[in-house]
Amino acid sequence: MKNTPRIARVAKGKRPQYFSDPAIDKLLSMTLTLMEELSVTRDRLDSLERLLASKKVMERAEIEGWAPDAEAALERSAARAQYVDRMMRAMQAELDEVTRRGERVGDIDPLDAVGS
Amino acid sequence: MPAFKTHAMQPRAQLDEQARQDFVTSLRAHLSGRLMPGAYKVYENRVEPKFRATEGRPPADHEEVRKAMTQDPYYQFWSAMQRRSQELLWESVIDPTERQLPSLIETSKSLTQNAGTPGRGSLRLDPRLPLPRYHAAVDIHLQPGGYHTEFAEDDVAAGVIYDKGINLYMGGALGPENNLMGDILLAYLKEKHPDFRPKRILDLGCAIGNSSVVWARAFPEAEVHGIDVAAPVLRYAHARAESLGVPVHFSQQNAEHTDFQEASFDLVLSHIVLHETSKSALPRILGECHRLLSPGGLMLHLEIPRGKTDVEKFMHNWESYNNNETFSRFMTLIDLKAEALKGGFTSEQVRVDEFAPKLDVAQMNYAEHFFWKILAARR
Numbered sequence: 001m002k003n004t005p006r007i008a009r010v011a012k013g014k015r016p017q018y019f020s021d022p023a024i025d026k027l028l029s030m031t032l033t034l035m036e037e038l039s040v041t042r043d044r045l046d047s048l049e050r051l052l053a054s055k056k057v058m059e060r061a062e063i064e065g066w067a068p069d070a071e072a073a074l075e076r077s078a079a080r081a082q083y084v085d086r087m088m089r090a091m092q093a094e095l096d097e098v099t100r101r102g103e104r105v106g107d108i109d110p111l112d113a114v115g116s
Numbered sequence: 117m118p119a120f121k122t123h124a125m126q127p128r129a130q131l132d133e134q135a136r137q138d139f140v141t142s143l144r145a146h147l148s149g150r151l152m153p154g155a156y157k158v159y160e161n162r163v164e165p166k167f168r169a170t171e172g173r174p175p176a177d178h179e180e181v182r183k184a185m186t187q188d189p190y191y192q193f194w195s196a197m198q199r200r201s202q203e204l205l206w207e208s209v210i211d212p213t214e215r216q217l218p219s220l221i222e223t224s225k226s227l228t229q230n231a232g233t234p235g236r237g238s239l240r241l242d243p244r245l246p247l248p249r250y251h252a253a254v255d256i257h258l259q260p261g262g263y264h265t266e267f268a269e270d271d272v273a274a275g276v277i278y279d280k281g282i283n284l285y286m287g288g289a290l291g292p293e294n295n296l297m298g299d300i301l302l303a304y305l306k307e308k309h310p311d312f313r314p315k316r317i318l319d320l321g322c323a324i325g326n327s328s329v330v331w332a333r334a335f336p337e338a339e340v341h342g343i344d345v346a347a348p349v350l351r352y353a354h355a356r357a358e359s360l361g362v363p364v365h366f367s368q369q370n371a372e373h374t375d376f377q378e379a380s381f382d383l384v385l386s387h388i389v390l391h392e393t394s395k396s397a398l399p400r401i402l403g404e405c406h407r408l409l410s411p412g413g414l415m416l417h418l419e420i421p422r423g424k425t426d427v428e429k430f431m432h433n434w435e436s437y438n439n440n441e442t443f444s445r446f447m448t449l450i451d452l453k454a455e456a457l458k459g460g461f462t463s464e465q466v467r468v469d470e471f472a473p474k475l476d477v478a479q480m481n482y483a484e485h486f487f488w489k490i491l492a493a494r495r
Contacts, residue, residue: 013254
């Protein structure tokens with residue numbers, strides 16, 4: 001793939017802390033992402049099963065007996081890595097802030113920027 | 117609710133990307149429709165009585181309500197999830213945008229190749245225009261990169277993302293072309309000034325031109341201009357308007373001081389823009405409106421209400437503390453009419469109205485009775 005532009009995923013500005021322990025904030029963020037991905041998966045499975053049934057390809061029970069071949073396993077592995085990356089974004093954002101590679105906190109005080 | 121209209125400048129979402137956007141819509145409908153109203157009940161039944169028991173009096177203002185509410189576990193959980201839903205919203209739109217960005221940039225170029233010819237709109241960018249500090253300090257609404265960041269040459273990403281993002285933010289309530297804000301202000305004009313026929317219209321802080329297009333359609337004889345400080349949203353606005361076949365003239369300018377001639381417009385507008393600016397920018401923008409208006413011309417600014425009771429004021433300020441709308445909490449304390457007087461209008465010329473067209477806007481319904489605030493002035 002040639003130079004595909006990358007778009008930022010984390011907004012600039014200090015993230016509020018909602019709970020007494022910041023770890024709870026991260027856990028809740030991850031939980032909601034997990035909730036999202038589970039919803040995505042259920043939608044996809046639903047699409048698949050309806051398509052298969054409508055085309056009379058197979059019965060739902062056949063899914064249980066299936067295993068991926070080498071190519072399918074590789075594709076799954078890449079997709080899973082992307083999934084884990086998405087799940088761990090809260091941790092990555094903190095690391096970027098600590099190492100100053102990220103932009104979450106800028107050098108302009110937002111209150112100062114609007115207050116004069 | 118009519119579906120969001122996809123056009124040439126919107127990316128195609130793959131099955132899982134669409135499922136993420138659908139999930140965000142479901143999650144936010146639950147958070148704002150079911151859990152957010154609970155925050156009022158928690159305040160009445162738990163937070164306020166607890167405050168009274170320890171202090172011997174009710175909270176004195178919305179700031180004291182905030183201090184008490186942010187300690188409450190229900191509010192904390194709702195608030196943290198609302199914040200996360202906003203982050204997920206942008207992520208769900210960024211994925212398909214990033215994947216198709218090179219082709220979207222090409223599409224924007226081909227859509228705008230006849231720009232400037234009769235019957236078409238135009239685009240004028242100024243790369244030397246300084247970005248206001250209130251844009252540079254934080255990314256407004258948590259949109260990563262804000263309105264202004266360029267991720268590629270001739271970038272349109274911020275506009276692509278904003279267009280679909282605000283559709284999801286309001287759960288589709290903004291209409292098939294994100295036209296609701298323009299429609300509301302247009303409805304106000306038609307109610308208060310039914311015979312007004314503007315010849316030159318200026319839309320301040322127009323972003324993707326979604327409201328500019330509403331005005332250009334309503335007054336096809338008028339010349340419509342839209343200005344914004346951010347280039348990527350303007351490139352997108354231009355391509356979007358051209359793909360819709362609506363001529364709008366976009367230029368990259370700061371509403372605090374434009375290069376338009378004095379008295380060159382008879383209608384100057386903004387749509388929920390003022391609360392994203394700053395204490396010093398606000399009167400300067402209103403002063404610029406005063407300078408740009410011809411005699412008899414109208415200025416109309418649509419604004420978000422800031423709540424009436426202390427707990428409503430606190431809830432309205434959620435966006436300020438949690439969604440990078442830094443200036444909006446100060447708007448709770450600002451008298452818009454006084455700001456317009458600072459800008460050069462006289463007391464007789466200015467009015468601030470509450471306007472409530474029949475709309476169900478659950479996402480912004482931080483108050484029981486929702487109305488829009490409109491700052492109006494006739495030159």
